[in-house]
Amino acid sequence: MHKAFKISIIVLGSLVGLAILLFITLVVAGSQTIEDPFPGEGVEVIDAPFSGEEVTFTWKVHGTVEETGVYVSEDSVPDFPQGATPRSAGYDGRPIAGTLDGDTYTATVPVGDVAYARVWARADGIDWWSIEYEIVRGVR
């Protein structure tokens, strides 16, 4: 009886040990690394709500800001390289200016006919752009 009990404990302990080993193996095998590709310069959009009567963009600009705001357009503007001026990128007129609060800027964009928006900043003599954001209205 005593020997049987010892064997049971050994078997049970082995199974528990194997289970823990398997679990650790799975967790280690499932641990992955990701390098956030944000370059740490230019425009960093923190929030760009999808929809609403008004859409309030929130962003930071890395560098010494000369001017920043949101350019809006009814049609999509194809992607272009960083450094492009608003005119060469295809935007006319003035952006909706950003308001500084702490280290972040905000700008409220009335939805209306606006369908696309990009956050823009001129910092240290360089024009920086965010990706183009679609303003979603009643999408299903």
Place this chain on the structure above:
Amino acid sequence: MNRDHVKIIMFLFALALGILVLSAVGFAARPASYGDAVALFADAARLDASIPDSARGLLGSHNWLIIIQDGSRVEYYWMTTRGGHVTATGRGRRVSPPVTAMAMTSRQTIESILSSSDPARATVGAIRRGAIRIRYSSAAAGWRLRAAIGAANLGLFGQAQQTTQGRPAGAVCQHGGECESSNCVGVGMGPPWTYRCSCDPFRYTTSGCAVDQSLVPRTKQNGAVCQHGGECESGNCVGMGQGPPWTYGCSCDPFVFRTACTR
């Protein structure tokens, strides 16, 4: 716990992974396109409702940063989950409150999964290829999901799907990626078994194969009233006019109702 139970649990893990990483793939109402997925992601309540209860334990409570990278173009999204429920979603690189989990993939990967007849299997394949990556901020966080990813990486899930087009049920196969149904199962008494494409992932049957929605013809022209993007030639079904409530119509633009495509 028999072998079938293990397979079912693994399958549920795969489903949960698909939901988590895409953050928009509701299996009850599956998005037809990347635009549909983004639109679903915009509605946290609808996204949450599309997640099966069996997957909620894996979602946990985290502040997610989701990165969609295609070359130099990077899209950031954020999502908050509490107790397995999606409580808020948004666009942008929101890092406050602190990010506790990060997921990275590409638009191409998402579109590939959406067009697959078996999104869960396609998701597992993407994880094994490194096309979807997840990182937690601490070693102790997300251990259940991490173990599931580990199981996928070690090949404990089914074979990764290679293509959405393939052999019909009943055809001889080497792996699920060769089959329309994504299922390649052993047939008859074995070993050795003969492997054939099957409608069911766990037993051999050639009847009852689910219709692959990606292969269903999309017939409605831009401007036609629609229920969802899968009905439209363009794949986009968006609200028309002033709302709510909106009437929905096929559009050449995934976000704004347009019948004249300008790009």
